[in-house]
Amino acid sequence: MNIIAIMGPNHVFYKDEPVRELDAALKQQGFHTVYPQGAEDLLKLIEHNPRICGVVFDWDEYSLDLCSEINQLNEYLPLYAFINTHSTMDVGINEMRMAIWFFEYALNAAEEIALRIRQSTEEYVDTITPPLTKALFNYVKEGKTTFCTPGHMAGTAFQKSPVGSLFYDFFGANTLKADISISVSELGSLLDHTGPHLEAEEYIARTFGAEQSYMVTNGTSTSNKIVGMYAAAAGSTVLIDRNCHKSLTHLLMMSDIIPIWLKPTRNALGILGGIPKREFSKESIALKVSQTPRAGWPVHAVITNSTYDGLLYSTQFIKETLEVPSIHFDSAWVPYTNFHPIYRGLSGMSGERTPGKVIYETQSTHKLLAAFSQASLIHIKGDYDEQTFNEAYMMHTTTSPNYAIVASIETAAAMLRGNSGRRLINRSVERALHFRREVQRLREESDGWFFDIWQPDGVDEPECWAIQPGGEEWHGFRDADADHMYLDPIKVTILTPGMSEMGEMAEEGIPAALVAKFLDERGVVVEKTGPYNLLFLFSIGIDKTKAMSVLRGLTEFKRAYDLNLRVKNMLPDLYAQDPDFYRNMRIQTLAQGIHSLIRQHDLPRLMLQAFAMLPEMKLTPHQMFQQQVQGNVETVDISRLVGRVSANMILPYPPGVPLVMPGEMITEESRPVLDFLLMLCTIGRHYPGFETDIHGATLTEEGQYLVRVLKQAGENEPV
Known part of the structure; x- marks a missing residue:
């Protein structure tokens, strides 16, 4: 942090010359100086450059109004006001809480002022740095010689090996120096x-x-x-x-x-x-x-x-x-x-x-x-x-x-903490809202189909949207409770054509897995992919350029899909998994083939039934694991799961929700659980590259899903 913003006076000699002297003195202290073009430019600079560590300005020209606006962005940022003998010092108790220092316009005072700015900057850094991090930084700066763990000794060991040197150069000296032993008493x-x-x-x-x-x-x-x-x-x-x-x-x-x-x-x-x-x-x-x-x-x-x-x-x-x-x-x-x-x-x-x-x-x-x-x-x-x-x-x-x-x-x-922290979260919310509005705009402007977004109508103001009962079909929950669940605006779910929120299947559709693969090949990784939905997280690290890359990817997918390009050209990584299968296939043929399988299995009904009736608990998860440790388990094809006690949790991803817990048995009543799993397996068998990741099941090279179950007494070792 070494950037000082200077709001220069309006070309008055007795003010200009002290500021020029201060600029030179600050540079000797190691600071970099910048000159914003007015108050609005300064505020934008502070908002978008967190390395600004102080602001120098003319009190008569900007006064408390500017200080208050800066304080709303960062209440800890040091402010340095130049005054003269005629300046009005109308500062109340609340304003005195701000980090403001006053200096008079005078020649040959720059070095003293620069030294005070250096001290204030160090105090500012000390104020905003939390206690453990501060202690760790100080320890690294001390450069002590240790005879304890870790064995790389602040990175020294890495530099004794060619491959270790690559590792050291990649991660940097401070990362390795901060990897210290619990024996360092001053860190507690x-x-x-x-x-x-x-x-x-x-x-x-x-x-x-x-x-x-x-x-x-x-x-x-x-x-x-x-x-x-x-x-x-x-x-x-x-x-x-x-x-x-x-x-x-x-x-x-x-x-x-x-x-x-x-x-x-x-x-x-x-x-x-x-x-x-x-x-x-x-x-x-x-x-x-x-x-x-x-x-x-x-x-x-x-x-x-x-x-x-x-x-x-x-x-x-x-x-x-x-x-x-x-x-x-x-x-x-x-x-x-x-x-x-x-x-x-x-x-x-x-x-x-x-x-x-x-x-x-x-x-x-x-x-x-x-x-x-x-x-x-x-x-x-x-x-x-x-x-x-x-x-x-x-x-x-x-x-x-x-x-x-x-x-x-x-x-x-x-x-x-403080105003800057609240602004960080507010930015995430605002960027997510802006992204949502852009998807809606593109949908309205598009010829034919475009992606939709899972949200209520009218999302202009920052809020969490209630999942309310009765008539609000946007959320698709038939028996919602009033004032119970709320949708977080920064979790953005994009909907692909093919299924409505209420579970009505269209004649044609675009399974979301196709869009996710298309985006992935263009450097955009989706958080979660459902049958006809994609989840994007607008964390504090997301900026406008990252959001724009998603919008660009979605519009490029629509263009390529409408042109009905070959899978080979549109999804080269998918094509490479089975060139013979995908050699002459076009994207619309692939989309409708998967969509037809989903319709054939009546996914909406199957998914609702699969989570409506839980499997029967025969053993607690703890009891089942003890049986597994004792070796009282065997492996069967997933299709033979009815009537068998599962040894592991079975969790298909997506959607990432447990279907079967250790010690549970799928009965005839809970058979839709298995039917749902088998449907997911079927898609992967028909279309290479679309195999479902099922935690708790092992996928063989032949495309078979194997699961571990409790041995049946009388047929194998006694339980």
């Missing part, structure tokens, strides 16, 4: 929560509106397990969202607890609508408990908020309605909800404490904020046993954490 301890690590946790808790926060370096997969290990003792019963991340299934496999599933709704497009209100009632839970062997009243509940497609709950209803001691909101995909008013009341940490309950919220700091992969946070509101919780924390946390990941968590939090 991540496991013991001392020193700068403790300061960082307190800093993060204040930022995210929590009472206590924990930094986790192996992703929210680990955060979920930490919370679950603490909140539910062996033998207890837990309410779990069926739309859970697979890390929670792994928790159930690790810990001997009994799951009771909260079943979400879904629409014909395959978009999850969240758990309906009736599922949270005491009567509904009591019925589930009575139907589940060995189950007692639940001690803990896990809710996915938001869903993969961006639907958020009004969390206060859940907190007040669920009669359990603790509630965990898995908010991996929404770490930003505390920083924009449209998300008020839609996050785990929103509002005050819930009497008699502990609220947990886990967030993937790396998913949509600026943190390294594996960066995650656990937030807590309510009374809990810190020592016991920390034992669960240490069970899953390495004793050799990567300090760069930890510092990136804290830095991501620091970026969200």
Whole structure:
């Protein structure tokens, strides 16, 4: 940070000459100076260049109005005002809180002023740098000689090898110097929560509106397990969202607890609508408990908020309605909800404490904020046993954490503090809204078909749109609850032709997988692909150029599709997977072939039925994993799954929602689950390159999907 913006006076000699002297003195101090053309130009510069570390201006010309506008962008940015003996110093108490320093126009004072600006800049950097990151930066600058881990010794070892030198040059010196041992006492301890690590946790808790926060370096997969290990003792019963991340299934496999599933709704497009209100009632839970062997009243509940497609709950209803001691909101995909008013009341940490309950919220700091992969946070509101919780924390946390990941968590939090942080999130919302409007405009202007967007009419103002009951066919949920679920505007779902929101299949259609492959070959990677929908995430890292690349890709696809180009020319990577099959095929033939298969299997009906009747739980996931460890499993073709107990979670991607859990058996009543899986397999067998990724199943070279099941007693080894 070494850029100083100077708003020069209007060609008055006694003012111009001191400014010229200051410019020279600042350059001697290592600063780079820029001269905006007026106040509006300056504000745009500050907004778009975060390396601006100070503004020099004439007080008589710009005064407090400019200071207030700068303060709205960055309340910490130092401001330096030149005054003369006749200047009016009308500064109130509120304005005095701003970081303003005053200097008189005088010759031969530039060096002293430049030195003061240098000191203020250092204070500014110190103010905005969070505690652990600051300690890590200082440690690296000290350049100490260590005789402890890691073995590369600040990168020295890499430079002793040709391939190691390539690695060193790629990642850079500071990255490797910041990879340090937990033995470095001045940084405190991540496991013991001392020193700068403790300061960082307190800093993060204040930022995210929590009472206590924990930094986790192996992703929210680990955060979920930490919370679950603490909140539910062996033998207890837990309410779990069926739309859970697979890390929670792994928790159930690790810990001997009994799951009771909260079943979400879904629409014909395959978009999850969240758990309906009736599922949270005491009567509904009591019925589930009575139907589940060995189950007692639940001690803990896990809710996915938001869903993969961006639907958020009004969390206060859940907190007040669920009669359990603790509630965990898995908010991996929404770490930003505390920083924009449209998300008020839609996050785990929103509002005050819930009497008699502990609220947990886990967030993937790396998913949509600026943190390294594996960066995650656990937030807590309510009374809990810190020592016991920390034992669960240490069970899953390495004793050799990567300090760069930890510092990136804290830095991501620091970026969200204050006015500049709110502006970051607001930009994401505004860019997503602009993108939505552009898709609508292109649709209106296009000849024939174009892509649609999953949203209500009229999306001009920033808000989360309610999934309301009755007559609102845009969302496709027939039995929606009032004021329960809300669509996050930065999760943008593009719809391809072929299926309506209510599940009506058209004669012709364009499966979304074709569009995703087309975009991927042009450098645009889609977050999630459904049968006829594509999900794009407008995180804080998305700018106008990236959004434009998506719009360009969509329009290029339409042009190529309407020309009915050969697959070989339009999707060369797909063609390369099976040149003989695709040699003379054109894109419309491929699209209609897949679309016809989907219509033949009646996908909307099949998908709704597949998630309406859950398989029967024969063993808990923990019991099933113990059987697997003992070798009491065998492999069968997926078509033989009816009547067999699945050893693993079976999860097709897309849509990325578990269909079968470990220890569950598909019965005749839940056969649509298998029919849905077989339909996905059929598409891959007919069209090379469109094989579905099914977690829990192994795809052979012959195109066969194999799954592991519990051995049947009497035929193999006894269970």
